[in-house]
Amino acid sequence: MSAPVIVREPAEIDVAAVVALWGRCGLTRPWNDPVEDIRLACETGHGAVLAATCDGRLVGAAMVGHDGHRGAVYYLGVDPDARRGGIGRQLVEAAEAWVRERGIPKINLLVRKENAGVLAFYEALGWHDTHTVCLYRTLDPAKRDEEARMKAEWATRIAAAAKTPAD
Ligand SMILES: CC(C)(COP(=O)(O)OP(=O)(O)OC[C@H]1O[C@@H](n2cnc3c(N)ncnc32)[C@H](O)[C@@H]1OP(=O)(O)O)[C@@H](O)C(=O)NCCC(=O)NCCS
Numbered sequence: 001m002s003a004p005v006i007v008r009e010p011a012e013i014d015v016a017a018v019v020a021l022w023g024r025c026g027l028t029r030p031w032n033d034p035v036e037d038i039r040l041a042c043e044t045g046h047g048a049v050l051a052a053t054c055d056g057r058l059v060g061a062a063m064v065g066h067d068g069h070r071g072a073v074y075y076l077g078v079d080p081d082a083r084r085g086g087i088g089r090q091l092v093e094a095a096e097a098w099v100r101e102r103g104i105p106k107i108n109l110l111v112r113k114e115n116a117g118v119l120a121f122y123e124a125l126g127w128h129d130t131h132t133v134c135l136y137r138t139l140d141p142a143k144r145d146e147e148a149r150m151k152a153e154w155a156t157r158i159a160a161a162a163k164t165p166a167d
Helices: 015-024 034-044 087-100 116-124 141-163
Strands: 005-008 047-054 057-066 070-078 106-109
Touching (some): 005 057, 005 087, 015 034, 015 057, 015 070, 034 057, 057 087, 087 106
Parallel strands (some): 070 106
Antiparallel strands (some): 005 047, 047 057, 057 070
């Protein structure tokens, strides 16, 4: 990548472009709504979207926020054709700076266990496994069953794809 990469919190977010990028990075799931996630993060004042651009093209993005105690990073991804050029590192550093500037001393993120390459990336950047189990609950009872159904469907699809030999 010849032109410099700029990572910043844009004044106006191109939500469609950011969501499309996260899709190309494999970060979206049917039971999550990234458009709503962006809206909530920005409207509460406790979160933001960071965009990495190169020559005006969006090449990476992340969502960052804090709960008053810890910071958190979500949806951090770099376009597949722009990887291994330091953009992921710049996005992580920008997310860390965003949290630090708000007086929050620690930062967390979730990595799916099967994602070994991503774990190596965060380890290279000085992050480490907390050896804790992350528990969660969907608070809207109306959404809970639907979400469980979608997750089961997703797991079945992934297992079937793993069994199918590549063409
Ligand atoms: C993880 C990701 C953000 C890295 O972005 P990137 O721009 O390629 O990362 P960088 O170039 O800044 O890498 C910094 C360092 O991390 C390490 N690293 C990056 N990707 C790695 C990989 N796949 N395997 C091992 N180490 C890796 C290297 O040490 C690298 O430095 P080097 O290139 O000088 O060797 C990108 O691969 C991505 O978007 N992946 C999909 C998103 C995802 O699955 N997220 C997890 C959600 S659970």
